Amino acid sequence: SGNNWGYGKENGPSLWHKQYPTAKGSRQSPIDIVPHQLSHDPSLGPIVPNYDQCTSLNISNNGHSVAVEFDDSDDRSVIRGGPLDNPYRLKQFHFHWGGKGCHGSEHTVAGNSYASELHLVHWNAVKYKTYEEAATAPNGLAVLGIFLQTGDDHRWLHTITDALYMVKFKGSVTDFKGFNPKCLLPSSLHYWTYLGSLTTPPLHESVIWIILKEPISVSERQLSKFRMLLSTGEEEDQRIHMENNFRPPQPLKGRRVRSSV
Ligand SMILES: COc1ccc(C[C@H]2SC(=O)NC2=O)c(OC)c1
Numbered sequence: 581s582g583n584n585w586g587y588g589k590e591n592g593p594s595l596w597h598k599q600y601p602t603a604k605g606s607r608q609s610p611i612d613i614v615p616h617q618l619s620h621d622p623s624l625g626p627i628v629p630n631y632d633q634c635t636s637l638n639i640s641n642n643g644h645s646v647a648v649e650f651d652d653s654d655d656r657s658v659i660r661g662g663p664l665d666n667p668y669r670l671k672q673f674h675f676h677w678g679g680k681g682c683h684g685s686e687h688t689v690a691g692n693s694y695a696s697e698l699h700l701v702h703w704n705a706v707k708y709k710t711y712e713e714a715a716t717a718p719n720g721l722a723v724l725g726i727f728l729q730t731g732d733d734h735r736w737l738h739t740i741t742d743a744l745y746m747v748k749f750k751g752s753v754t755d756f757k758g759f760n761p762k763c764l765l766p767s768s769l770h771y772w773t774y775l776g777s778l779t780t781p782p783l784h785e786s787v788i789w790i791i792l793k794e795p796i797s798v799s800e801r802q803l804s805k806f807r808m809l810l811s812t813g814e815e816e817d818q819r820i821h822m823e824n825n826f827r828p829p830q831p832l833k834g835r836r837v838r839s840s841v
């Protein structure tokens with residue numbers, strides 16, 4: 581069937597092109613970011629996330645990652661500025677991570693990967709009526725990528741990791757209200773930006789990527805809780821732990837990566 585893609589040997593990223601030919605497109609993500617080859621663009625202003633009226637609804641396990649969904653019926657939680665010509669509404673955030681001791685970010689920096697990567701997914705509700713429509717349109721989405729490196733405990737990540745046992749199985753969802761993702765941002769909002777795609781099927785080339793240069797620190801203990809999640813459902817006999825759910829870097833194909841200040 582159409583949606584049996586995954587990150588394993590039999591259904592992983594190198595095979596996705598069979599079902600999703602866009603996998604070999606001209607603006608695929610993630611990419612390797614090579615800082616000293618970048619053009620610093622003085623016209624790029626700061627990005628302005630505004631998540632204060634946080635409208636988180638639930639946390640769920642979709643078999644590929646764990647995601648916190650937001651009420652995107654109005655402009656309470658948006659990101660503005662930077663490369664964006666409209667405010668983009670926050671829809672969900674989710675993570676990508678590795679196996680024990682392995683790295684699991686999607687984007688890499690000068691060939692180096694981080695332990696994990698957080699994606700805050702936003703859509704252009706000015707130009708498009710629905711998230712689904714925006715996700716198929718060029719630049720309909722803006723994804724804010726934040727690298728996670730292992731170090732000290734993250735002061736606020738426990739709010740998320742403490743809820744993971746409730747969504748252990750694929751297809752599970754539980755209430756998760758009032759979470760303000762501002763607490764997951766690093767102190768500096770300096771960023772790199774380029775035009776790319778979803779990093780999982782259907783791999784639509786609809787994303788303006790904004791990758792923050794400064795990683796946040798989380799502890800190995802906090803990260804290990806993500807690996808307790810299962811990519812299999814409660815009813816399945818086989819229990820497969822969710823880990824290494826990242827797509828490797830894709831060809832740049834002549835794209836420019838711009839740097840904020
Ligand atoms: C509307 O269809 C989709 C399908 C998949 C994703 C998730 C992908 S995209 C990303 O940045 N990371 C991921 O794992 C999505 O997110 C916007 C939207």
Ligand SMILES: [Zn+2]
Pocket residue numbers: 674675676699779
């Ligand atoms: Zn992602």
